[in-house]
Amino acid sequence: MELRQLNPDDIESNMDLLRYAFQLKWDPERLAAKRRNFKPEQFWGAFEEGRLKAQLQLLPLKLYVQGRKLDMGGIANVSTWPEDRRRGHVTHLLVRVLRHMRENGQTISCLHPFSVGFYRKYGWEIYTEYKEYTIETKHFPPRAAAEGNVARVKAGIPLLQRVYEDYASRYNGTLVRDEAWWGKLLKSGTAAVYFRPDGKPGGYILYDIEERVMTVHEMVHEDERARQALWNFIVNHDSMIDKAILTAPMDDMLPFLLPNPRIVQEIMPYFMGRIVNVEEFVRQYAFGRTGEQTRISVKLTDSYAPWNEGVWNLIVTEDGRGMFTPSAPEENGEADLSCDIGSWTALLMGYRRPAELYGLGRIFGSENAVHRLDAVLPKRQTYLLDYF
Structure with a gap:
């Protein structure tokens, strides 16, 4: 078996496998764009x-973690011909990347x-x-007075980017978007932006309407005033739609604010x-400031790294500066804590707390x-608005 990065001569093999594995049907225009890109x-x-x-596919991306931008490898388009499955090819590829x-x-x-259990074997964990x-x-929700106004706009990337960055950096695990990413994101749908009384943007929604359903793909707001103004805009569509579908982070409080909170909610x-x-x-991580030094020995298991x-x-x-240094051989007794790399990831990403x-x-x-570990891990909600 040879493991390597593809080269330009591999384009047809690449696209043949993608089309078969993901049951894709590309028209000539789409196919030409795939070849160009x-x-x-x-x-x-x-x-x-x-x-x-x-x-x-290994995408060079960045992720917000505790307000900092960390380099991240995004894995996508994992695919195998059916006659070659269960022969270890994907295992070898994951270890190599x-x-x-x-x-x-x-x-x-x-x-x-595609399967949580499959990737857990290799150290990935839901975050x-x-x-x-x-x-x-x-x-x-009932309409409420809100200063400023909401306007449908031909979405300019810098306009939305300013609002997005402020919002996304509050969460762990959100994507740092560049201009190319925004360009793909804004190819379809409509953008509506909330402008404060001083004219500065404070929130936006990306949405589309089809068959009397408004689907809100993103709702980003800097504060409650912006959230209320964006909801006023959605409510103004009540004669055009029968319902709205939207996603929100787990700390969203919308049901509590509704006159009747018994709406359909799925996690x-x-x-x-x-x-x-x-x-x-750990060196790049922003730990909590406790006013004293914390030292904990941790035994990690990670078969694939x-x-x-x-x-x-x-x-x-x-x-709040962290260091993770190998224990000296004479110190390798019983560690204060032990876990696998998936659990350690869930902890440091903020998805689960140590006591849980x-x-x-x-x-x-x-x-x-x-x-002691709980005391130095800041509480910050995880969220991701994107897909790859």
Whole structure:
């Protein structure tokens, strides 16, 4: 088996496998665009006798974690020919790209799983979920006075980017968007922007309307005033639609604000994450400031990224700077805490708290160490508005 990045000559093999695996039907225009935009260096393939057996795409992206922008490897388009499945090709590819991400400074990786259980084997863990509301017009929130105005606009990227960055950086796990990403995002649908009385943007929605259903793909607001103004705009469509469908982070309080909160709500487990280089991830992480130094020994297991495996000393300084240093051999006794890399990822991403995972048997050790770890991990909601 040969594992390598694709080259321009592999384009037809790449697209043949994508079309088959994901049952895609591209018209000539779409196919031509795919050929123009093909970036072979983003794809890794498993080859036997020169034939592509399996592949995945590794996207160079950035993620907000505790308000900081971290380099992230986004895994997408994992695909294998049916006659070549269950022969270890994807395992070899995942192990190879984990090493590649480490070499390229990508401290974390994210993906959208076809099967949570499949990727858990390799160290990825659910790190975010979202709520999806389905609200009939009769249950819409009442209109309320809101300063400023909402206008449909031909969405300019800088206009939306300013609002998005402020909103996204409040969460863990949101994507840092560049101009190219925005360009793809805004190819369809309509944008409406809330402008404050001083003319500055304070929120927006991206939406479309079809068959009397308004689907709000994104609702971003800097404060309650912006949220209310955007809802006034949605309510103004009540003669055109029968219901609205929108997604929101898990800390969203909309049902509490409704006259009748008994609307349809679904919780959707979404993306998975995995720390690639635990030492560097901790170095870049913004821990909580407790006014004193915290030291906890942690035993990590990580079969597919062995550089993460072993006993480590987590040291968090008084001002929230973290270090993760290998324990000296003479110190390799019983660690204060032990867990696998997936659980450690869920903790540091803020998806689960130490006491929760301790109670579930996902981390082991002393309750005192659990409490000390909880004290240095800031509480911050996870969210992701994007898909790849």
